[in-house]
Amino acid sequence: MRKIWAVIRREFLERVRSKWFIIGTVLGPVLMFGIIAIPILVGERGGNRTVAVLDATTTGFGERLTGMLNGVGTVIAQRVITDAPSLEDAAASLARRVELEAIDGFIIVTDAVVDDGRAEYRGRNVTSLTDMQTLQVILRNAVFSERLRREGVDPSLVARARIPVNLTTKKIRDGKVTEESGEASFFLAYAMWFLLYIAILLYGIQVMGSVVEEKTTRVIEVLTSSLRPFQLLAGKILGVGAVGLLQLGIWVGFGKLMLDQRVRVASLLGQGEEAAALANLSLPEVSFMTIAVFLAYFLLGYFLYAAMFAAVAAMVNSEAEARQAQTPVVMLLVIPTVLMIGILNNPDGSMAVALSLIPFTSPIGMPVRWAATPIPLTELAGSLAILVATVVAITWIAGRIYRVGILMYGKKPGIRELIRWVRG
Amino acid sequence: MSNDAVVALQGITKRYAGHIAVRELTLNVPRGAVYGLLGPNGAGKTTTLRMIMSIILPDEGRIVLFGESGSGQDLSQRIGYLPEERGLYRKMKVLDLLVFLAEIKGVDRRVARRSGRYWLERLGLADWTEKKIDDLSKGMQQKVQFIATVLHRPELVILDEPFAGLDPVNTQVIKDIVVELSKSGTTILFSTHIMQQAEKLCDAVCIIARGQKVLDGGLAEVKRTHGGRHVVIALEPGGSVDRVLRDRTLVLQANDYGNYAEVELVDGVDPQRLLHGLIEAGARLTRFEVAEPSLEKIFIDKVGAEAATARAVEETNA
Incomplete structure (x- = not known):
């Protein structure tokens, strides 16, 4: 455990100290600020x-x-x-x-x-x-x-x-009418999708990069002489995950600050009228449960994809090869994104339900649905159980591939050889 | 407890698809020894060392370290390993990296920092403590990697081709430290295909070829059993020893320069018999030396032809 801790610590500190972390952490909010500010500024014209x-x-x-x-x-x-x-x-x-x-x-x-x-x-x-x-x-x-x-x-x-009809939408959650409007639900679902997709992809790929780096620099041999492959893989995924949580925390915190202070921000931009309109913008209610669902699916989804990315990285010899080999994994993650509109249009439809249960799409599918519509706890529990079981299974398989792959150089393994690695 | 084996391999075999890397290898590395694992390229040296570190697992056989049960990773705190493929995190600062590599050996962070500084100082890298590995020259990186191998004061140091790619100055530095570690009781197991180094450093050797042991034992013993047939003689001018040198029961061949000759004795002949014969013939000797065969000579005698044929066979099989 102390060894895993040392690996976690290294992954975390080396990343947090790097230029890219600082740039990414700053750039995220700048982007968010842009998303809020640009329509306001453009709205002027x-x-x-x-x-x-x-x-x-x-x-x-x-x-x-x-x-x-x-x-x-x-x-x-x-x-x-x-x-x-x-x-x-x-x-x-x-x-x-x-x-x-x-x-x-x-x-x-x-x-x-x-x-x-x-x-x-x-x-x-x-x-x-x-x-x-x-x-x-x-x-x-x-x-x-x-x-x-x-x-x-x-x-x-x-x-x-001609007196217009004004249909106010309010969401019923847990049998209570909330102040959350349809627009707000959409906004929340959208934010969930955006953050989850970006975060899982970004940090999954960082795990891949880290494995490839250890392979190409051949530092892996020193590491495996001191650590079991599992210790190394676990420490790596947890360390990068901690960086992810920190960065997400900063982003979400900044986003919340921007929304809370939106009136002030708008008036700073010289948009008095718009500020008034923004003040009345109905914002989604982010309950404790929503945060818990978001975090649970982020972590499980990240573990799932990080393990797959690590396995991919262990199979290849270089950064360039890794970029090619990652495509199938990235495609899995893109599926719920492509079908996002479908989920939002009919969050209780069979496609949405399926996407929120299938383990490779549920890390994004379920939180998006959760934001859009009330979901029975049994369904949530079922989705989580399937996901956890898959994470365990995939991590085990990925660990086997990783264990053999990190010391293999040369030709990329075929399916049959991979199966031998997993069995071996 | 001075002669027990620190590393004991019992009949280990490692197969890869298509070929056998190591075949039923048995060897014992005595405590405190400097042990050389010698062999041509591709003989299975690196595979053997990796199995000792349980980076890869043998298909057959048993590996016992320190006479205890437990894998290389469990006992990694007591072992220092310098892999053949050198590699460090390029973006990390020198001291941070050393501390990390010691930490995964189970060394306390503060202790690791202190001894890291000591070693960096000692190898002339004190000014580079806070620099990134990328900023270091190749030779400096090798030294950093060597420090990482010995930083946690291991009882057993395993070095895979430790002098490969080092310039003469750094070779000297590393060699001095190896000798010093050995004097302080550390067991050293290293592989090389450069016999002159092995000859100077080793107490005991094991020569392998094609994954199989060719011979092993203490250096002196190996030389005694596999040599001692070469004698160099020098004479005062005037005497004639032709008759003795042509005695085919005694001398296999002689390279006679008149006053100087290199003699190869018939297998099993005691060099003392030649000395007697020469004196009886009235020669006045200025030099009579039973030349110890160099390790290189033994190596080539034992491995050279065999390795060459082996490669030819493998190629026809493939």
């Missing part, structure tokens, strides 16, 4: 869209639409009156104004819009989803009112009918 309404209607619809657009607050609308024959000329001249950046774009409305609902927007910012959504919602409302008006419905009645 998006604050006011200048849009022209090219009005070829004869019913006054264009005027009413312009009014509604100006009522939103984020859009400055100007009405340009034209008639059907000179429509294309007017459009061409507006297109030039778009080019000169005098306006962001323009909507073409004709009398046909009320009948068949067809309108056209031309502009630079067509890929901005929120802009387009705003325009579409207002246009739809305007057309809707216009049709009712045409059928002789009282305008005040129309106005009352």
Whole structure:
């Protein structure tokens, strides 16, 4: 045990002292800060869209639409009156104004819009989803009112009918209604996925690098003369894991600080209005249980993948070979990432359930589901039990491969030879 | 307890796919000895030493260390091992690395720090304590690795080709320390294919070829049993010893320079008989020396031809 401790200590200290740890630890929060700050800063520009309404209607619809657009607050609308024959000329001249950046774009409305609902927007910012959504919602409302008006419905009645519905989503967990909104759950699930994926991959690969280093520098022979392969492997995985926990701790702590202080941060960036909006942002409730689930799956997932990465490293002779040989392991980890949206869209669906039970995907699949939907404790326990059993089995197999592989140089072993190593 | 075996190998065999690396090897390394494991490249020296360290396990046979049960890793605190493939963590600082390597031998960290500094000082590396291994020259790295081997004051030091790649100055430094360790009672087991070194350092040797023992024993005994047939004589001018040197019951062949001759005796002949014959013939001898065969000569006699044929056989098999 004292020997394992010495290995843990070395792995931990050498890593924490290295440049890369410091860079990574600083870079993580900078990235997080960026994720929060950049939309705010970019949002400034998006604050006011200048849009022209090219009005070829004869019913006054264009005027009413312009009014509604100006009522939103984020859009400055100007009405340009034209008639059907000179429509294309007017459009061409507006297109030039778009080019000169005098306006962001323009909507073409004709009398046909009320009948068949067809309108056209031309502009630079067509890929901005929120802009387009705003325009579409207002246009739809305007057309809707216009049709009712045409059928002789009282305008005040129309106005009352248009009072929007606001569906607040609150999550029920353990039979209690929480303050957690749907958005917040999504945010939490997303954060879980991001942290778990990055952390398991990052530290798993560090274990691989460490094994390869010992092999290529041949220091392995001195080590195996003093340590059993198992002691070395265990110390290595635990040492790198401790570095992982420390770094995650720093990142999560910083992330929480940033979220708690988001109003202050936003006002530091000169975004008074946005700050107010951020203050009302509903944040996920991170319960003790959530943290426990996250940590449990991080550790087990890390052990599982670190053991596999170590086995891969033991089979190869160089860093370059390792990068190739790691692909199957990385692919296993990518599966839940590719299927993330599927899990979130239907967290109780059979795919999501399967992904949260299969041991190679559950380290990411289960915490993401956990964040998205309540999960029966029996299911959680089942998933954990399968994962623990797999970790034990894989660590044993990886340990056998590691034990033989670390002293082998030359040709990479084939499947049959690997089986011999495991049996041996 | 002065003559018990520190390392006892009993019929160990190690097979690899396609060939046998070590075949039924039995040898005993006496306590306090400087023991040379000699053999040509590929004879199985490194495999044998690795099995002693239980880095790899023999397929057959038994290895007993210090007369106790327990594997090389269990007893690693009492053993220092310098592998053939030198290797250190390149990014670690010199002293940190030495302390770590001592710690996995079970040495207390503070004790390891202190003796690490002592050894670095002693080998002229005091200024490099806080430098990274990468910043050191090859020779310095070798010295650091040697320190790591002896830092924890092992009773048994196993050195696999300890002088390979060392310049003459460092060879001298390492040799001095080996001698000093031996004087203080440490048992030394080292492998080499350079016979001159073995000849100067060893008390006992074991020569292996193709994984099999060719001969072993104390150095003097080995030389006595495998040599003593070469005599160098020098005469005062005038006397004639032609008749004696042509006696084919006595002399196998002679290289006669007139006043000086190198004589190879017939197998089993006592050199004293030649001396008698020469005196009876009236020769006035200025020199009569029973030349001890060099270890190298024994090695080549015993291993040379055999190893060469062995390689040819292996190639045709493969």
